[in-house]
Structures are given as C-alpha cells and as structure tokens.
Amino acid sequence: VEQYLQNISEKRHLNAFLEVFEAEALQKAEEVDAKIKAGTAGKLAGMVIGLKDVLAYEGHALQASSQILNGFKSLYTGTAVQRLLQEDAILIGRQNCDEFAMGASNENSSFGPVLNDADNTRVPGGSSGGSAVAVQAHLCLASIGSDTGGSVRQPGAFCGVIGMKPTYSRISRYGLIAYASSFDQIGVLTHSVEDAALLLEVMAGPDEFDATVSQRPVPAYSQNLTYDRPARIGYIKDSIESPGLQPEVKDAVMGVLDRLQEEGHTVEAVDFPYLDYMVPTYYILTTAEASSNLGRYDGVKYGYRSENVTDLTSLYKKTRSEGFGPEVQRRIILGTFVLSADYYDAYYTKAQQVRRLIKDKTDELLKQYDFLILPTAPTTAFKLGENTKDPLAMYLADIFTVQASLAGVPAISLPIGEDAAGLPIGVQLMTKAFGEEQLFAFSKQLM
C-alpha cells in the first residue's frame, strides 16, 4: 500500500485518481496482514484495487466525474464492491472517468482529462481512463471499471493492460451508476489474466438486489486456466480491412492470427454484414436509455442544486444545465429525441430490431467458432484534443467494442504489442455468453 501511495503521489500529473483512501487503505492493510498471519485471510488478501467513480462505496463520495453529483456521498456499498471487501481486497481510491461513463478518451470528465502514462500528450481511452492508467502506471494492482460499449476494453488497449467485460448479467449492477442499463456491466483492468479471472470469480453471481443478474453458478475461473485443445477462431474480414484501421494495429492482429494458426488452431475469415450499423444502433439505444436513467438528477434528490432558481421548473432546468457537461447534455437530448412520440418507431424501435439482428448473427458465429478475434480499437491512443471537436469521430472509436455490448457476450482486450511510437496495441477476443472460463484460459495461452 505504501509503495502504491508513493507511486500515486509521484504521478499526480496523470490525474488518474479523484480521491485516495490513504488512511483507510493503510489501516485495512494492517488488518489484512493480521488475518494472513492468523490464516483467516480472504481470496483477495493483499490486492490493492482502485474503483472507477461509478461504483457505490458507503460513506464515500460518488459522482461519476460529474458536477451534478457534487457533494454526494454513497449511502450503501454495491454488491461487487462488497464482495471485494469480503475477500479482503484493499481499496485505494476513486478513479477519474468520463462523465457518467460517456466517452472514449476521458476528456469528458468534469475533473479534467487523464493522461496516458506511455505518452502524456495522448488520451488513455475511456470511459474508464483513470482506472486503466492507474494499472498501467502501477498506482494500484487492478481496477474495477464499467463497460457499456467498450469502456474497459478500449482504455485497456490504449494503456497496454488487460480489460475484460463479462457477459451481460454476470455481475450484479446494484451500486453501479446507470448509463444504459441493458448494456452496462462491471469489468476489470489488470496486468495478468489470473488477476482478472480471480476478480470476476469474486464479484460475479446471483444477487437479490439486481433482478437482471444471472442465477447461473460461477465457475472457479482462476483455477481453470489451461486451454489445451485446438480452437476454432473466426475473424471479421471487414474489421481487418476497414480503411480507418491503423496499419500497425492490423499487422499486430494479423500477427496473432498467424501465430494461432501455426500453433494448430483453425483460423478463418468470416463475414459480418452489420459492421456499418453497429455504432448507430449502439448510440440510439444507449442515449435513449441514458436520457431515461439520468432523469433522476433533478436537483432535489442528489448532489448539486442550482442556487438562483425561482420555481420548480427553473430548479430542474438550471440544475441540469449547470450540473451536466456538454457530452452528457448532447446524449440526453439525442435520447429524448429518439424516444419522442413522432420518432420512436423510426429510431428506437428500428434500433431494437437491428440489435436483435446483430445479436443473433453474433451468437450464430459464436456457435461456429470458439472465439471471434478483432482489433480492440481502430488506432492506438490519439492525441488529447484530437477528436473533441467532432463527436462522430469520437463515436467511431467504438466500432469494434460495441458488438460484444450489443450482443451481451463477454470480451477481453489483451495487450499484444506497440506501434512505432511505442504506444500499446490491443487485440480483442469475444466468446459465447457465459463462456468466461474458456475466454480466460485461452487468453492465458496468448499472453
């Protein structure tokens, strides 16, 4: 803990943490140390973990990097975090992210951007940018983030660490600030497959506080990390041939596919006809869900309330105009539009239908193949400010990650190399729903 605290203070300029639980972490370390000596320590004893600022932890500030939750403290601890604590994890702090997890560069935080530790002029990815950089720069051993459309996988790729999003419903969302509830999943950022497997094993499983959580028992992922049979691997041809793909990313992913083939796995190109529909479908549905979820921040119940109000309507309007940043406002407006009576069928209903097509096709491919492999992101980490003026350019950074989110299947991003500038490259593996065990085991062989 002392070492991590020192690293955090030496790397303050990265802006990865919004708050460090210094005294608390040191005290917990003493307690865990005593338990280790007594032989009663939990599975995560000694693991020093950071939390993205979307995870409820009783008595601690929680604000999704937004001003609208300024001053808010959580009244309870969410299920995933509670399970970490039960297994003696040491929580070291609250991490910067895009406001309400909306973004792909961490530039939408009301606390300023996070800097990539590989090159401080570049973004860490997002929305779990602080969580990825904290692992990259050894400010903690592992981070817990959230992934709605790529928010642990893409920053994992940009920062050269592992980013894993489980099957939708595998981990309870109780105590996770909602962005788009039919997509949101808690995910992990780690250096090793073993740590990712262990953390998922602890956090996953049935929970009476989330009606959507899966009742399936949780396998001991961390105890079953051998994969010793030939795998059938598909890669989406259009993803590899897409014009926006940075050549070095393409080479790195092709390099992985070649290696797998040499090792005796079957590798085949597959057609996926819906690549162009992925980003629009994702943004129509997530903004619709977000506009509804974020209705609760009205200046009455939580956090910030505007001072200069004259009546109830102006309290709502001023609080929301002052409290939400520009990207969040853009999405609330877009989501409200696609849900409005005149446009509902043209946009929202249509997007639901396309989501079904994407899900069915993805599930079908995942019956034919054990894994689908594709880049995590089309490029390596881009420059701070490079995409901020053009929201569409920013949304396109999600092209390869939203498929697993639309289909609800698990996916992992693994660091597989660097470009000429020394920036990390990630490769992404998807597998069928609840196939986490084989996903971890195969990832282990790849690393």
Ligand code: GLN
């Ligand atoms: N970049 C995507 C978005 O802005 C993904 C965010 C996420 O997964 N939370 O919606």
